[in-house]
Amino acid sequence: xxxxxxxxxxxxxxxxxxxxxxxxxxxxxxxxxxxxxxxxxxxxxxxxxxxxxxxxxxxxxxxxxxxxxxxxxxxxxxxxxxxxxxxxxxxxxxxxxxxxxxxxxxxxxxxxxxxxxxxxxxxxxxxxxxxxxxxxxxxxxxxxxxxxxxxxxxxxxxxxxxxxxxxxxxxxxxxxxxxxxx
Amino acid sequence: xxxxxxxxxxxxxxxxxxxxxxxxxxxxxxxxxxxxxxxxxxxxxxxxxxxxxxxxxxxxxxxxxxxxxxxxxxxxxxxxxxxxxxxxxxxxxxxxxxxxxxxxxxxxxxxxxxxxxxxxxxxxxxxxxxxxxxxxxxxxxxxxxxxxxxxxxxxxxxxxxxxxxxxxxxxxxxxxxxxxxxxxxxxxxxxxxxxxxxxxxxxxxxxxxxxxxxxxxxxxxxxxxxxxxxxxxxxxxxxxxxxxxxxxxxxxxxxxxxxxxxxxxxxxxxxxxxxxxxxxxxxxxxxxxxxxxxxxxxxxxxxxxxxxxxxxxxxxxxxxxxxxxxxxxxxxxxxxxxxxxxxxxxxxxxxxxxxxxxxxxxxxxxxxxxxxxxxxxxxxxxxxxxxxxxxxxxxxxxxxxxxxxxxxxxxxxx
Numbered sequence: 088x089x090x091x092x093x094x095x096x097x098x099x100x101x102x103x104x105x106x107x108x109x110x111x112x113x114x115x116x117x118x119x120x121x122x123x124x125x126x127x128x129x130x131x132x133x134x135x136x137x138x139x140x141x142x143x144x145x146x147x148x149x150x151x152x153x154x155x156x157x158x159x160x161x162x163x164x165x166x167x168x169x170x171x172x173x174x175x176x177x178x179x180x181x182x183x184x185x186x187x188x189x190x191x192x193x194x195x196x197x198x199x200x201x202x203x204x205x206x207x208x209x210x211x212x213x214x215x216x217x218x219x220x221x222x223x224x225x226x227x228x229x230x231x232x233x234x235x236x237x238x239x240x241x242x243x244x245x246x247x248x249x250x251x252x253x254x255x256x257x258x259x260x261x262x263x264x265x266x267x268x269x
Numbered sequence: 270x271x272x273x274x275x276x277x278x279x280x281x282x283x284x285x286x287x288x289x290x291x292x293x294x295x296x297x298x299x300x301x302x303x304x305x306x307x308x309x310x311x312x313x314x315x316x317x318x319x320x321x322x323x324x325x326x327x328x329x330x331x332x333x334x335x336x337x338x339x340x341x342x343x344x345x346x347x348x349x350x351x352x353x354x355x356x357x358x359x360x361x362x363x364x365x366x367x368x369x370x371x372x373x374x375x376x377x378x379x380x381x382x383x384x385x386x387x388x389x390x391x392x393x394x395x396x397x398x399x400x401x402x403x404x405x406x407x408x409x410x411x412x413x414x415x416x417x418x419x420x421x422x423x424x425x426x427x428x429x430x431x432x433x434x435x436x437x438x439x440x441x442x443x444x445x446x447x448x449x450x451x452x453x454x455x456x457x458x459x460x461x462x463x464x465x466x467x468x469x470x471x472x473x474x475x476x477x478x479x480x481x482x483x484x485x486x487x488x489x490x491x492x493x494x495x496x497x498x499x500x501x502x503x504x505x506x507x508x509x510x511x512x513x514x515x516x517x518x519x520x521x522x523x524x525x526x527x528x529x530x531x532x533x534x535x536x537x538x539x540x541x542x543x544x545x546x547x548x549x550x551x552x553x554x555x556x557x558x559x560x561x562x563x564x565x566x567x568x569x570x571x572x573x574x575x576x577x578x579x580x581x582x583x584x585x586x587x588x589x590x591x592x593x594x595x596x597x598x599x600x601x602x603x604x605x606x607x608x609x610x611x612x613x614x615x616x617x618x619x620x621x622x623x624x625x626x627x628x629x630x631x632x633x634x635x636x637x638x639x640x641x642x643x644x645x646x647x648x649x650x651x652x653x654x655x656x657x658x659x660x661x662x663x664x665x666x667x668x669x670x671x672x673x674x675x676x677x678x679x680x681x682x683x
Contacts, residue, residue: 105559106559107559108558108559138559149558149559150559151557151559152557152558152559153557159557159558159559160552160555160557162558163551163555163556163557163558164547164548164551164552164555166555167551167554167555168542168547168551171535171538171539172535172539174531174532174535175532175535175536175539177532178528178531178532178535178536181436183437183524183525183528184528184531184532184535185524185527185528185531186528205539207543208539208542208543208547211546211547212547231558249556250555250556251531253554253555253556254531254534254535254538254554255527255530255531255534256554257534257537257538257554
């Protein structure tokens, strides 16, 4: 395959963002369009450099990695806990989570209620206050392209589906069996 | 008997009011005052007396009918159905509406066959007309139900996101369970619908063939061909309409299913995290996020903590000190104090050769130590020494020295 690097005008920016764990979604218009148009070239280039470029049909690109570093594992757990707690929060309020997740901003009030409901879990991940949540979770959600700023608040973006897919795939019976083995 | 033209004129004049009444009929009945308010709203110039008269006109023409034992009103069913038909606001019918007509078709086709066998052309024509009517009704039901489902779906989608999905889509789900499922079973390839259609079609074809061969009942041939065409059309239209309905409802049903699954799994996992711990529960399933900057930097408190923890447990590799090797015994020997040596030399009456005396007194002392002593003694104020005139030779630990040795002056005099 012939690659013309001159055509990959956003290569530096795209490579930097993706390798830092950022998810490029449709809101990053220039980058997304570039990837959309030159997907094969980028995919081949990154592939040769040892990174797997993944495209999700719901409109985002990211690097797939097999092994997460210790700290990234922690961040990912934090994201998962937050999102799962949000799903339960909306469901408890009688809303449908899939719609509410993407339509509502996560306000300070919501952060507060999440923390209150799942304090003992957040506590284990060193989150003790709403300020911690905003600094440790909200900022990182922004940094990894899982959310976008909306005024002072944040609003979730489609890459969150990576976590929702994982949630969909939870197999109750497998967990139950594992438990039985123990 | 009310003159139809009067009714139609009234409907025409107050169509906007009727439209609103149709919408309101979905949620219940209304009072005479409500009707008056509506009329006034749409006809600003009317006096209250005129408004009353117009409302009264609805009642007289039986467009509005009072409910039993109540002053509340409702729209005449015929008017309601007519208006709904025009406004594409039909209510979803029952699967049995269609089923009963299909069974009826089956029954009628038997009767028609009998009529044909007895060559009774007027009976044949009558059954053909009734069957045609039933087929049209089935077609009408399909069309009506499709537009009803369309508006159900639109209403469900347009609804406020604040309501739960299950509640918003309750009507949609009912439509699926009460209409789509049974009708799908009905039109299934092995279901009664398909069987009836093919039976009736076969009967009609046979009949037409008999007519062509024998020439009897030839006048009915055209009607029968029409009937057969309409029957085949019904089959096709019904299937298409049903598949469109299912396509409309399926995604919504799927969405509901996914949402239910999501919230159920979320609370299940949160429970697991509480019981088994976060890492154990989440690690197998959370997505990995790539991070070059994190990978190569020691940034987070966590990493530093684990680094420190490793430091605490740090142990040196066990190191075996080598055995002492006592190769040179003289190394261990105490080097004599200069003071002692001077004192010893002073005590001597006679010291003809300082170097030889030192070598004899401290035979095990290394040469450098010996020479150091020799030098120090020679400079010592307590001894009076001078060089001898003759040089002497001596061998110390393998070194051969030639020198004019110092000697004490007393020795010289002696």
